[in-house]
Amino acid sequence: MTSYTQAKVEAEDEPQGAVSSGKFQKQSPSGFPSPVTLTQAPRLPSFSGEQKGETSFEVWKYQVECLLQNKSLSQQVVANTVQHSLRGKAATIAMCLGPEADLKQLISKLESIFGSVDRNQSLLACFYGARQGESEDVAVWDCRLEHLLNQAATQGSIPLETRSEMLRTQLWSGSKPDLRDLTAHVFDQGNSYEDLLRALRRAEADLQQRGARTGKKGATPNMAAVAVQGSRDEGDQGDLETVNN
Structure with a gap:
């Protein structure tokens, strides 16, 4: 039985309505079966311009x-x-x-x-004025920042290499203070935007683990430092009162 005939028989044996697994519809000049490429119509998300929560x-x-x-x-x-x-x-x-x-x-x-009707200058002002929200994780913060920059780039010409540095600088400077403290060395070393993003996410995960161990939600090194400094100030004040008495 030839390869072509065998493929035809195998295709006839498959259940009706199923996508044919027929790997051979015809023989290629080399004698080997040629694969069949099946394509499907592309799809897009629905867009109406009037529903909240739909694709922008x-x-x-x-x-x-x-x-x-x-x-x-x-x-x-x-x-x-x-x-x-x-x-x-x-x-x-x-x-x-x-x-x-x-x-x-x-x-x-x-x-x-x-489409957006904001001017390029206004969009850039929003980008540079953006700050990470208190309950916003690094991944969401990064996506929001990239979206703001993309909007500004659409309205004006911003080179790709400039965008990467703009994102790197604003991602770090707009992050929460405790995350900046833990990743300052990464930023100062001039690491790439992607390296800085990974470092911020690792720092965020470390802070969450520390908070889980201490049982205090949102506990950070900065808060601990403030508490230590506060106790030191109270001690110094007590010593001063003792001397005055």
């Missing part, structure tokens, strides 16, 4: 741009995928443009309605 326009647009970079997908496939992902107000806007509008026109229209 920036994230949705980024995923569209990723599809456009995929050379194996035609413009028509990407356009259909974009149309199917729109809901509510966004879908109404697409309908108003008409079926003859191309993908570039649709993205531009959605950008003008749902």
Whole structure:
């Protein structure tokens, strides 16, 4: 039995509706079976522009741009995928443009309605003024900071190498004081942004473990130092009163 015939028989034996595991649909010139490449239509998250908690326009647009970079997908496939992902107000806007509008026109229209309108200077001010929240862990803090910088970069030209240093500096300077104390040497040594991020996360994990052992939530080296200094001040004050008496 030839390879082609054997593959045909194996495919016929598989249950109906199942994705064929037929590894051989035809023989290649070398005599070896050629694999079959099965492709699925791409998907995008739904976007309406009116629901809280849904995918933001920036994230949705980024995923569209990723599809456009995929050379194996035609413009028509990407356009259909974009149309199917729109809901509510966004879908109404697409309908108003008409079926003859191309993908570039649709993205531009959605950008003008749902995209950021903040000026580059304002976005940079938000970036440099950002501080890690009291209950915000390092991973969430980093994601928020990167999002702020990405918004600013979208409005103005910021070189990639400059972005990395901007993130490194602001990630450390905007972190909680106890985390800065534990990672100051890493920052001063000029380590990369990724190395600094890992160091901050390790420091955060160490502080959490120490707090769990002591049974005091949020216990940090800074708080311990303040307590020690306070006891020393009380002792010095007592000694001073004794001398005066």
